[in-house]
Amino acid sequence: MSSTKTSRIGEETRVDKVNAELVTLTYGTIVAQLCQDYDGNYQDVNKQLDKMGYNIGMRLIEDFLAKSGVGRCANFRETADMIAKVGFKIFLNVTPTVTNWTSDNSQFSLIFEDNPLADFVELPDDGRAQDELWFSNILCGVLRGSLEMVNTPVQMQIEAHFVSDVLRGDDTTEMRVSLVRYIEDEMPPEEE
Amino acid sequence: MAVPAYRGTNNLQSLRTPNTSRATLWRSKQPQFDSSHNLPEYLEAYQSASPPLASPVTLGVFSLIIINKAGGLIYQREFQAGLRNLSTNDYLVLAGTFHGVHAITRSITPKIPISQPAPFPATSSTGTTVPAASGYSYPNPGVPVSGLDYLETDKFRMTCFQTLTGTKFLLFTDPLTGHVDTIIQKIYELYADYVMKNPFYQIEMPVRCEAFDRHLGAWLRGRT
Numbered sequence: 001m002s003s004t005k006t007s008r009i010g011e012e013t014r015v016d017k018v019n020a021e022l023v024t025l026t027y028g029t030i031v032a033q034l035c036q037d038y039d040g041n042y043q044d045v046n047k048q049l050d051k052m053g054y055n056i057g058m059r060l061i062e063d064f065l066a067k068s069g070v071g072r073c074a075n076f077r078e079t080a081d082m083i084a085k086v087g088f089k090i091f092l093n094v095t096p097t098v099t100n101w102t103s104d105n106s107q108f109s110l111i112f113e114d115n116p117l118a119d120f121v122e123l124p125d126d127g128r129a130q131d132e133l134w135f136s137n138i139l140c141g142v143l144r145g146s147l148e149m150v151n152t153p154v155q156m157q158i159e160a161h162f163v164s165d166v167l168r169g170d171d172t173t174e175m176r177v178s179l180v181r182y183i184e185d186e187m188p189p190e191e192e
Numbered sequence: 193m194a195v196p197a198y199r200g201t202n203n204l205q206s207l208r209t210p211n212t213s214r215a216t217l218w219r220s221k222q223p224q225f226d227s228s229h230n231l232p233e234y235l236e237a238y239q240s241a242s243p244p245l246a247s248p249v250t251l252g253v254f255s256l257i258i259i260n261k262a263g264g265l266i267y268q269r270e271f272q273a274g275l276r277n278l279s280t281n282d283y284l285v286l287a288g289t290f291h292g293v294h295a296i297t298r299s300i301t302p303k304i305p306i307s308q309p310a311p312f313p314a315t316s317s318t319g320t321t322v323p324a325a326s327g328y329s330y331p332n333p334g335v336p337v338s339g340l341d342y343l344e345t346d347k348f349r350m351t352c353f354q355t356l357t358g359t360k361f362l363l364f365t366d367p368l369t370g371h372v373d374t375i376i377q378k379i380y381e382l383y384a385d386y387v388m389k390n391p392f393y394q395i396e397m398p399v400r401c402e403a404f405d406r407h408l409g410a411w412l413r414g415r416t
Contacts, residue, residue, distance in 0.1 A: 059395070061357060062359075062388040063384040063388065065384075071356075072336055149357045
C-alpha cells in the first residue's frame with residue numbers, strides 16, 4: 001500500500017472525539033498516582049504503564065481494524081507506516097515520523113513532534129524522575145499488545161521502548177520499536 | 193451433523209440442493225477455478241430485477257456465530273423465529289468443526305505452477321528466483337489466502353468473515369439477502385465497541401455483554 005494512501009486512511013477514518021485535555025489530565029493523574037503508589041520506584045511505574053498499555057492494545061486493535069478497514073501489511077515497513085499514519089492519527093491525532101531503520105528492516109524509531117499525553121507535564125524534581133521515568137510508556141505497551149493480536153497469517157512479537165523524551169530535557173521524543181520475530185511458520189513475502 | 197437447521201427442513205437435504213439449478217458452492221477470495229466472480233444465475237436475475245437498494249438489507253439475517261481464534265464458540269444468537277433449536281453443545285461442535293474446515297480450505301487453495309505466465313503481474317521482477325519450494329504459487333500472490341469465504345445453498349448462505357486478529361464471524365442469511373459484507377462489517381464494529389472495549393470482558397471468553405446484544409438487535413431491526 002502506498003504511503004500516501006496510508007495517510008489518507010488515517011485522515012479519513014472517522015472516530016468519535018473527546019476533549020484532549022480530559023485525556024491528558026486523566027493520563028497524568030494515573031501516572032502521578034502510580035508514582036505515589038510505587039513510592040517513587042520509577043522502574044516499576046514504567047513496567048506498570050507498559051502492562052496497562054498492553055491490555056489496552058489487545059482491545060484497541062479490534063477497533064482499529066473495524067473502523068479503519070485496512071487490510072494486512074505485507075512487511076514490517078508497511079506495519080510501521082500503518083502505526084504512524086493511521087494508528088496514531090486516529091487515536092491521538094498525531095503522526096510520528098518513522099525513521100532510523102536498521103538495514104535488515106527489523107527496527108525503527110518513531111519521533112514524536114507532539115505528544116498529547118505529555119502536554120502541561122513537568123517531571124518531578126527529585127533528581128531521579130528525569131533519569132528513570134518514561135512518562136508516556138503506556139504507548140509502548142499499546143503497540144506491543146495490538147501487534148501481538150494481529151495473527152492472520154502471522155503474529156508479530158515486538159519490543160518497544162522510549163530512548164529519549166523532551167520531558168527529560170532531550171531534543172526529541174523517540175520510541176524504538178524492534179520486531180522480535182514472526183510467530184508461525186508462514187513468513188510474509190519480503191520486500192525487494 | 194451440526195449444521196444449523198433452517199425452518200424445519202432437513203439440513204442434509206438443503207446441503208444437497210436437490211435437482212435445482214441452484215448450486216451449492218463455496219468460494220474463497222483467491223480466484224481459483226473461475227475468477228470471473230459470477231453470481232449464480234438466480235441471484236443475477238434477482239439483482240437485476242430489484243431496484244437499487246438505498247440501505248443495507250438487514251432482512252433475512254438468520255443467525256450469527258462468533259468463533260475465537262482458538263476455535264471456541266464465544267457468541268451465538270438467532271435473529272428469526274422458526275429456526276430449529278440446536279443445543280449449546282451442538283453449537284460448540286459446529287464452531288469447532290467450522291474452525292477446522294476453515295483451516296483446511298485455506299490449505300487446499302489451489303496453486304498454479306509458477307513457470308506459467310502469471311495471471312497477475314504481481315510476481316517480483318526476478319521471477320525465476322522466487323523461492324517457492326514446490327515451484328507453485330497462488331494465482332494472485334498479492335491476496336492472502338482467506339480460506340472459506342462463503343457457502344451457499346438454496347436455503348441459506350453462510351458468510352465467514354475472519355478479522356486480522358483471527359476472530360471469525362459466521363453469519364447465516366437468506367441467500368437473497370444483499371450487502372452481507374456491509375452487515376458483517378457493522379457487526380464487527382459493534383463487537384469492537386461493545387465487547388472489546390468493555391473493560392470487564394475477558395478476551396477470548398464467551399461474550400456476555402448486554403449492550404452488545406441490544407445494539408446488535410436494534411441495528412439489525414433497522415433502528416440505529
